[in-house]
Amino acid sequence: MATLHPFRALRPKPDLAARIAAVPYDVVSTEEARAMAEGNPRSFLRVSRAELELADGTDPYADAVYERAERNFAALRESSLVVEDEPSVYVYQLRMGGHTQTGLAACFSLDEYDRDVIKKHERTRRDKEDDRTRHMIALGAQTGPVFLTYRAQAEVNDITRRATAGTRLFDFEAVDGVQHTIWRVGGADRDALVAAFTRIPSLYIADGHHRAASAARARAEMRERGLAGTSLGDGADASTFLAVAFPHDQVQILPYNRVVNDLGGLSADDFMKAVRERFEVEPGPASPTKRGDIAMYFQGAWHTLRPRVTPDASDAIGSLDVSVLQEHLLAAVLKIADVRTDKRIDFVGGKRGTGELERLVTAGKAAAGFSLYPVSVSDLMAVSDAGAIMPPKSTWFEPKLRDGLLIHLI
Structure with missing residues (x-):
């Protein structure tokens, strides 16, 4: 069973939250x-x-980067x-357009992470x-939350709903139009x-x-080095990690699409012949309307692809559609065996949508684009429950949580 650890968050003064909050560190370049x-x-x-304050070309893993991060963190505190x-x-509630999801921010057990009570699906x-x-x-802190999900529970929903009737701690719209609202829960409801x-x-x-795995490694390293850490008397120390847990029926997964830079030496006609040998091909929409359909943008038109060999359900x-595309087209036709390392493929996730695929192909920056029906949360849970790993670049979660709003001192 899961353990929820209340904690004494380090957080912005409410009037400064919007200026401090930042996108996750790993979704932007320097x-x-x-x-x-x-x-x-x-x-x-x-x-x-922190390398953004240093000279162009600074190695993001240089000592100076962590020293600058530590200094900036101390000043901000x-x-x-x-x-x-x-x-x-x-x-923690996120609102993007017509979509709203409401989760619980707290600390969670790294021992449960080790024992797969908290399950993974990615290397x-x-x-x-x-x-x-x-x-x-370096900071003595975890500064950005892991995004967790769980099978929705009516009791948790009821308490959460009651909490959102109270006074808001933070409530602001970020520059990307996403509304971030946070309530603090103490006492009996906590x-x-x-x-x-x-x-x-x-x-x-x-x-x-990577945040969760790093928290586990930080715990081990602190023990090995005899680092005392920060004790706030809340029971949430370096043996826990910061996360926001959302009920599964509120989580939104957007498509994680692909573009290929070339046709692997094939002519356009030979490429289409090879595709037709493996898929039924017909004109179709830019975004697949159901699982099992794959949309391909090639030579100025969208095509719907359906595999001739039905996958084993x-x-x-x-x-998964991403696996079908990989096995029967990217690997079999274009000889792209490992999408994690092959430089001939790139990925277009989230709100950038199919228009970005069209733009890249039309501009000659890509030879073809592939639009996928989004993976479901049920798919993710099934893979995790099986102890398996999702195919690379198969899930894009939107909207994103912000760094710097709730910080866990370790």
Whole structure:
């Protein structure tokens, strides 16, 4: 069963929250982070991507980057952040257009992460783990939340709904139009949420595998080095990690689309012949209307592809559209065997949509684009429950949580 740990968050003063909050560190380049932080000395990107303040070309893993992050964090704490008086749980609501999702921000057990009570579906890269582990230890803090999901529970929903009738701690619209609203939950409702979570059998990492893995490594390294850490008396120390847990029926997964740079030496006619041998091909929309359909933009037109060999529905991974595309077209026709390392493929996720695929192909920057029906949360849970790994670049979660709003001191 899952454990929800209330904690004494380090957080912005309410009137500064909108200026401090920043996009997740791993969704922007250094150049994009620099542009976003320009003119805003309080932007949390100056902590999470501190290389933006250093010379162009600075290695983002250089000692100077972590030293600058530590210095900027200390200055921000002094001027703009406060520590919560009592251990609390926080309701974190995201609104993007007509979509709303409401989750619980708290700390979660790394022991349960180790035991797969908190389940994973993605492999992590050692270099990315190294970076965030070092960042956490340098700051003595986890500064951005992991995105968790769980099978919705009526009891949790009822308590959460009651909490949102109270006074808002933060409420602002970010520059991308997403509304971020946070309520602090203490007292009886906090305790009721802790009790309710003991009846949730499993949590699932939706987004933030590297943050969670880095938190586990930071815990181990702090123990090995005898680092005392920060004790706020809330029971949420380096043995826990910061996350926001959303009920599964509120989570939104957007398509994670693909473009290929060339046809692997094939002519346009030979490419289409090879595709038709493996798929039924007909004119169709830019966005597939159901699972099993794949949309391809090629030579100025959209085509719907349906595999001639029906995938085995009992195969949680092989039946995914992203797996069908990979096995029967990208690998079989274009000889792109590993999308994680092959430079001939690129990915277009989230709100950029099919228009970006068309733009890239029309501009000659890509030879073809592929639009996929989004993976469902049920697909993700099935793969995680099987102890398996989702295909690379198969889920894009939107809207994104913000860094710097709720910070876990370790």
